[in-house]
Amino acid sequence: MKSKKTLWHGLTSISSLLLAVSIIGAQAMEASRSQLDLFFGTTSQILETDNDDDTLYTAYTPKKEFLNADGSGNSTAIIRGAIDLGRRESAEGSVLLKNNGALPLKKGSNVTLLGARSATNTINSGMGQKSQGPYITLEQALGDTQTHFDTTTVDKPIGTNFNFSDLKYGGNGVGAGAGYNVNKKVLEAYRAINTANKLGIQDRAGSDFDPKEPSLADLTAQDSSWQSSFASYGDAAIVVVGRPSGESKDYLKGSLKEELKNEEAGITEPLELSQNERDILNLATEKFDKVIVLVNTNSAIEIGDLKNNDKIDAILWIGHPGNYGFLGVADILCGNVSPSGGLYDIYATENLSAPAMMNMGKYEFTNADDLVSRSKKSRYYVIEAEGMYTGYRYYETRYYDSIVNPSSNAASTTGTYASKGNWNYADEVTYGFGYGLTYSELEYEIVGTPKFDYKPHEIYADVTVKVTNRGSVPTKANVQIYGQAPYTQYDKQNGVEKSAIQLLNYDKSDEVIPVGQSVEITVTCDFTYFASYDTNHVNPDGSKGTYIMDAGDYYLAVGNGAHDALNNVLAAQGYGEKDGMAGSGNADLAYKFVYNYNIGDKKIDDTTFAITKNNVSVKNWLETADWNYFKKEVTYLSRNDWSGTYPKEYTDMEIPDNMMSLLGGQYYEVQQNDDVSKFKWGVDSGLKFYDMVKADWDDPRWDKLVDQMTLEESIILAAAGGDALPAIPGVGLIEMQGTENAGNGVVYKLGATKTPNVPWAISDKDVNADWNGQVFPSAPVMASAFNPDLMKELGEFVANEALFLGVPILWGPGLNTHRHAYNGRNGEYYSEDPVLSGVCAMEFAIGAADYGLIAAPKHYAFNDQETQRNGVAPFLLEARAREIELRAFQIAMEATKYDKITGKDVGMLGLMTSFSKIGPVEVTCSVGMMDGILQQEWGFHGYAVTDISDDLDEFAAMCHAGCTGFDLRRLTNINIETLAKKLGNQIDTGEPLSVAHFENDATIQADLKASVKRTLWIIARSNIMNGYNSSTRIINQMTWWRGAYIAAITVTSVLTVGFAALYVFSVIKDKKEVA
Amino acid sequence: MEINKKDITLWLNGLAFVLALVATIVLSIANNTRGFSLVSGGEVVAYSVIAVVLIAVVVAMGALKGEQNPITTLAGVAAIFLMVFAFGTAILERIDLFGGLFSWDNLNSAGWGIFYMTVAAVVLYLASAVLLIVSSFRENAKA
Known part of the structure; x- marks a missing residue:
């Protein structure tokens, strides 16, 4: 009989491979547990209490309008509120630039939408300030007396847990559109072409830019009779021209796609109207008595020709309206609302004319x-x-x-x-x-x-x-x-x-x-x-x-x-x-x-x-x-x-x-012989985090709580913040998840709450559990409303989303000022003006703080271009820095309006620093930026976090710690354990930098103490405190994905051992047979 | 020249050794890129070097004794486990870096270099593991 030992040998090999994969996979899952919890709606850690006394769930509570009578969360009310707010933001933030009487256009009109962007609207940024989930198209908003909330969605098909059926109202309800009859034939032609051209609703800028506007010939090729439909929908042409925006890519000078350039006509720039866009506009003026142009962009398109063309009857700038903003645009077009916004930026005839x-x-x-x-x-x-x-x-x-x-x-x-x-x-x-x-x-x-x-x-x-x-x-x-x-x-x-x-x-x-x-x-x-x-x-x-x-x-x-x-x-x-x-x-x-x-x-x-x-x-x-x-x-x-x-x-x-040493990041030499005897680490004074709820900054107990933490724990808290702030069980601090975006909502599903015990938590079984709160318009739309109260209302709304999700920190809003029109990220930032920008951010952050969400305006500062943004060195005058870019942050950080209203120092609780440098110095490591101006002049003592992780930041910031006021951020808690061993690579030697390096540096230890205090202080002012009372403990939870990897490891271990045993048995058996 | 079963097994294991050795070199280069050295670099090197040595044992004993035995079997199984652990540990520590390359950090040329080298090492390690698995299913020459 043929021996089976080779079979057992082979199976042992396979199972050992699977065992190794299972163990590595398990490590990866645990390292990303906070993100997995939010993605899958699971909970790895909870706060458990022995008594539900009056202090639980009272620190911050949602608005009553989002709760049912029994105090439970009402997802439908939340979504209805989002639709209403998004609609009003667009209605107030859209800017009417020209109108010879064509607007408002009466309800019941027969209209033709023209332009590639009329069929594939840009709703938000391609990266950064994105939209998520179902959205309303321009066609829906214009064409229906009630809009369909379940036919269009961002990125992925609508899941089973979207149920907006009771949001569909006729007449003047929440979903009511303009009531026009829209020419479907032309839109279908555009859609077919746009699909082939891969035109998206959230694209990005970029070099070699192509607006993907089809030529008239392309349209005719797609549908030879497309123009014949004009007769039936001839009350007005609504032409949409637009440009995308998004993180990481700029428009560049002369970067219109080479084939689209027309040197004779002077068309070379990405923000100029392309020849095809001009052609469709000309056709509109030839064929229609009324021509209305919607400018669907955050980047100043050059529209001087449209202003000067008498046949263009009206121009309405709409920015990127988010998921529900086209309802607000429709409100303006049909006259439900009179426009009342003002332009967030100047629109030059030629953008290159800006110095x-x-x-x-x-x-x-x-x-x-x-x-x-x-x-x-x-x-x-x-x-x-x-x-x-x-x-x-x-x-x-x-x-x-x-x-x-x-x-x-x-x-x-x-x-x-x-x-x-x-x-x-x-x-x-x-x-x-x-x-x-x-x-x-x-x-x-x-x-x-x-x-x-x-x-x-x-x-x-x-x-x-x-x-x-x-x-x-x-x-x-x-x-x-x-x-x-x-x-x-x-x-x-x-x-x-x-x-x-x-x-x-x-x-x-x-x-x-x-x-x-x-x-x-x-x-x-x-x-x-x-x-x-x-x-x-x-x-x-x-x-x-x-x-x-x-x-x-x-x-x-x-x-x-x-x-x-x-x-x-x-x-x-x-x-x-x-x-x-x-x-x-x-x-x-x-x-x-x-x-x-x-x-x-x-x-x-x-x-x-x-x-x-x-x-x-x-x-x-x-x-x-x-x-x-x-x-x-x-x-x-x-x-x-x-x-x-x-x-x-x-x-x-x-x-x-x-300049060489500064540009190389050699800011500080770690000291090895300081007297550090005054610093206490790991001294238990019996204090718990709960004791510090909303405690004053000057409360001496903070020092005692900070002293309870070991040097290693302090480094972990300071160096491993970010999307997930690590748990520090020694002081009763639970792991926390932040949310990233520029202030247009919380980017998690409503049912993926981190705080399932709060009475208002939305279950993952809720009919709207899959609804994602990142739905509001781009920052310039919000700014153009020139309405501080509306900004505060937005901050309150987003904070309510966060309260339902148990998310305490928002890495936003975007607060850099627009240096020029070509910054691809202008859609994430409010305006070129520091006062308009600063007031917007202040109102948002104050509104958010009222409901326990820490807003962290970004990117402090000088994110003046996306090109080479990871470390680009912008050189500028200090006066310019202070009077424009920093003034926007100063207004937000000082929040003087609310100091006067409340009679106390309100201030901001969060801030994110920029990737870029200020001159040759990393902003994160700039003593002037982080200490002299931010903390000393403005009195900021919140959580100032670096933008993601950059080892240059990490090294230099750690070595420059409190004198710059840093609090580091990483994407996840990956390698928290190893972070304690090595915090970055030394720039000059490439050698690991370990905790041991800091054991004898008094400056760094003092800085760590300060950083930890700031972090704990702001957390004590967040919605996380809802779950704390005197009996609160952190309990680790089993989750299904954790069970899955445990099962995988168990099964593969058993198989490996089993196959190995069978192999050994076969070998012994073979030897006996041979003997 | 006729290649017998023993030769094929030897060739497979020998090739697995070469692939693992090359993968170890590539991963070491990636792990020691200036300014990007791994925190767990020592562990990764230890796993991968031991794996290569174990495969060498498999090859040597196969060549000398002509058959697989519990020692070579154990060595081969352990080598497979360690190779996966080596690149897995490296990838775990690189997730921040690699994630950034596909979003906010896509202009990090040094990072892309590490990414490509790591991917190459993973492919080589997996190929080596597959060869060891295939050879382990083969009866040895004397069977």
Whole structure:
């Protein structure tokens, strides 16, 4: 008989392989348990209590409207609320740019949708701020009297747990559309072509960009009779032009796909209308009496030709509306709602005319090989030579100077693109920042004189504006207050730059204003965000740099956007159309006042804003951000000499010797001989995390709780945060899961709660358990609403989503300012303006905090381009950094509005740092950014986390820890155990860096203590605290996937041993037979 | 030249040895890329080197004694287990890096280099394991 030992041998081999795979798989699952729990709806850890006393589930509770009578969660109410809010955001955030009376278009009209994007709408970003789950298309929103919530969905088919049947209402219900009859034939042709072209609803920008707009011939080839359908749907053509946006890719100069370029027609840029887009627009104007254009983009498309084309009747900018925003767009088109938004960015005639465009893209140091760094992330730079003049600040200031000082070179030919001859605002700009129309006529009036409130280190001006509806349609109205500071001889001599106009604050009417009636809206302007930064000012203590206000004439002006406000200032200064003004001004809408506060015999007030609201003296912290700090090679744009300082492109820059070590990340040397005896680690004082619920920052018990943690536990908490914050059982801290996006919802399924014990938890068996909360519009739509209350409502809503899911931290919203239109990630950030951006983020975060969600605005700071974003070194002036990008964060972090309302320091609890550098230094490791400005000047003591993990960040941050205020973040808790052994790779040697390295470094140990305190402090203010009372314990749970891998390991182990035994038995048997 | 069953088994095991050796070298290079060295690099090297040695034992004993015995069987089974553990451990530690390459970190050229080398090592290890499994199903020359 043939021996079976080879069979057993082979089977033993196979089972051993499977055993190894099972064990490795088990490790992978455990490392990703937090993500798996959310994906599968399982629970690996719970908080268990012995008594359900009154303290449980009371720290934060959802809004009553999302609960059933018995206190359980009502998923249908949540979804209905999301639809309603998304709809209102789009209705208020869409911006009417042009209307010759074609809009509103009456219900029952027969309309034809044209353009590839009319059939495949862009609803959100291709990466980053995405949408999830079912969404409403433009066709559905326009075409139905009730919309279908279950026919279109993002990425995947609708599962069994979407049941929106009771959300379908006719008439004016939550899903009511515009009620138009939509031409299906044309849409079907587009859909077929779009499918073949792989046109998506959430694409990204990119080099070699193709908008994938079919030619007329393509459409005819698809359906030879497509145009014949126009006759039946000829009341109006609604043409959609759009561009995607998304994380990681920019539009680049001249990057329109090569085959699509038309050099003769000057079509070379990705944000220009392509020839095919122009053709379909021309066809629309030929075939239809009414042509309405929807601009479906967050990146400023060049639409000057549409503005100037009389046959284009209306232009409505709609951004990326998210899952339900097209209902709001339909509300505007059919007249349910009058538009009331203002543009989030200036729309230039040609985007290349922005001086920032002279330097964007990929620039590599010529001597990058000399750098000692890893992964080539420090080889790239960008010189932001436009200085202070980004966005409208450039166009409006140059315009102002060309009017007020015609002999200056503001009107020279330098930097002209669309102008015929000398630089001319009307030619260079299509639509200004903040501009927007309503269906009515609004009359603005500044009521009385602004009320000033002068304090030692703060100044506020309350400006009350009366808005009267003089038209025939009820409408909401936004009120934008702008300021102009004088550009003085002192400024010119000391290199201080001033925008001729800047947004100071804004608000919106709470309700629609009935025809013929008025409302008064008071807007508080905080001069902290009006002051200029004087880098060269010598402070009393010998340091340099502070905020100043020049003595002189100032103006507060109201206007329909920045340009209108500036024209009102010009009118108040006696200028008119005869002086070459683009548009007219109204002197009554500008208030002039003379600033002489704290001036004395000086030319400037250098004391009022020299001390921050956190009572700290201001000084330069970012001098190394300026290339000229190392080597004087860069000229920054100055309004003192527009022509002579207009930026050139800085290519082939060589790293100066004195920059090399900073660029290589060699910031700090770990000390081995410090006296660390004062630090206590692992000293049990009997405190538990529950004891610290909402405890004050100054509560001395925090120090005791922090001392309870070992050095290793502290490092784990500091270094392994992020999507999942690790559990620290020693202090009773449960593992927590955050959520990533830019503030448009929580990116998890409603039924995948991490807190199944709370009374309102939505079960994974709920009819809507698969609904995903990431549904709201892109950030520019939210900003364009110019409605702080709506932003707060969004923050509250998203926090309620998080409360149902047990998610305590949101890595968002996006708060970088738009440096130029080509940043592929502009859809994730609100605006080019710091005040508009900062107020949006502040309102969102305050609304979120009210329901226990810690919002962490990102990316602090200077995510000015996606190209080489992982470590690109942007060089810029400190004044520019402080007055634009950082001002947005400052407004959010200081949250002064709510300090005043509550009477206490509110502040932000979270922040995410940028991938990029500030000058040659990683932002995460910049003492100035993380400590001097963030913590000292602004008083931030929340959780400042790095963007994902970057070993350069990791190394340097760990070695620079608390003096930079870092809290590290990794994607998961993978390698938590090994992290304690090695925290990163040393840049110079590549050798592991272990806990042992920190055992004798006093600076790092102090920093770790501070970091841990910050982290614990913010967690104690999150919805996680709902599950804690004095008897709370952390209990590990069995999950089905854990059971599966245990079974797999068990079975493969048994098989391996069994087959091996059989093999041995066969061998023995064979030997016996041979014997 | 006629190749008998013993020769084929030897060839299979010999090839498995070569593949495992090459995989170990490739994985070691990936694991020691400047600035990206593995925390668990020592363990991975230990697993893979032991696996290669064990396969060498299988080959040597097969060549010398002409038959598989409990020692070679144990060595082969352990080698398979250790090879999977070697690349599995490396991948576990690289998940952050590899995940980033397919999303936010897609311009990390050094990272892509590690990714491709790791994939190559995994393929080689698996091929080696498959060869060992195939050879283990074969009767030895004297059977």
